[in-house]
Amino acid sequence: MQGSANLNLMIKAARKAGRALVKDFREVENLQVSAKGPGDFVSKADREAERIIKTDLMEARPTYGWVGEETGESEGADPTRRWIVDPLDGTTNFLHGLPHWAVSIALEHKGEIVAGVVFDAAKDEMYWAEKGAGAWMNESRLRVSGRRSMIESIFATGVPFGGRGTLPATLQDLARLMPTCAGVRRWGAASLDLAYVAAGRFDGYWERGVYPWDVAAGMILVREAGGLVSGIREGDDPLEKGALICGNANLFEEFRKVIRG
Template identity: 40%
Template structure:
């Protein structure tokens, strides 16, 4: 999988160049609403095009699922690239320098390669299944906290699923009471990458999409962490409900969150 990681990194950096250039000329960026509080810019689309074109130069038969371009089936549907060209579009459009490119390769339903790239800080988080996780070429590991004392937690508000806010607010209160502090930075892919690097101790969010999760999921697992849905299962790519931490902290987190959930989220 190393050659495919090389291509993923190349694609992420090309998209990052598009994004960084756009960020330096925000007055030229066009912003449109896909839905309430869900934005897309011309830079999202240009970055996704750069990613797909770069990958297709080496793997013309592969398939793609992208936030902007939807599903594009190639001749080989065993290899699917899952792409978020600009995770944190709202931050980008408002001039907040916290966003990232997220690229994952899934082979026959299993994620084999993951890359999350922050073009502003030039931080590239990467992983190949079975080979560990890295930040700019250096090995990273999840944090070692054994309980919630003095932890730094990360989350995202369910702004696309506001009907879930009552449930979410219960989980927020519970974690806020036991943890040291909570951050909501606005880019799930970076939150997951930061957890893999030990910057955050636990992350949870509701209603995410596969392109938000796929790369960061692998990077966390290769950094020694655990990722699951709110029931402790592995349906988070489908449900969008995700919680991640080191194994000991995750087990405690599930005990906190599970009693607060409605029946449909406990399954």
């Protein structure tokens, strides 16, 4: 696969972390698990995957900033560039032995996501995109779906767990959307929801209460595959507000209108 030096570095780091995670996934019952909060768990494997990625990326680009789910944020000597990383998106799936989780790495330059990698290690599907170079899964070019009818389309979201405050709004979204479409899926890994929109498997995705590391890489995948991405509320930045909606260009406005109510 052809890409910039940065993209190739991201792919290499994602594969390395993914191999370590697959090894632990095979022995999921033996993982050391500690509670981060209600319904939100972090494993030894999660922390080790972030260590692998951070070591590889920061040794190669020591001036870049860093935002990681487990290790937090640090500013680099170069204030215009930073890595945004979720070493294990779909931790709850992972801990329950469900093979639907991913490594997510994005590169931000001057406030814009310019490259993204989402690696579904359990299925060996490497999704990657770079600004102006299209979106790909392994060696195949990705395009969003071409569906034009809501009633023929399926959408993805994340239904809040535990006592998260976004649950009432999400239930209202579902009440408005489900009568208009062919179905809604909740698979538990935002990065893969976005990758599946880019691949045309889902026709759209929306979610509230997401973090930059959940969606940064997936956002550029969707855009480079010909899809549209915005905040749920008019004018909002998805990374700043943590509320995202995306879909193919044919359905996007109608889909967004339904979600916005």
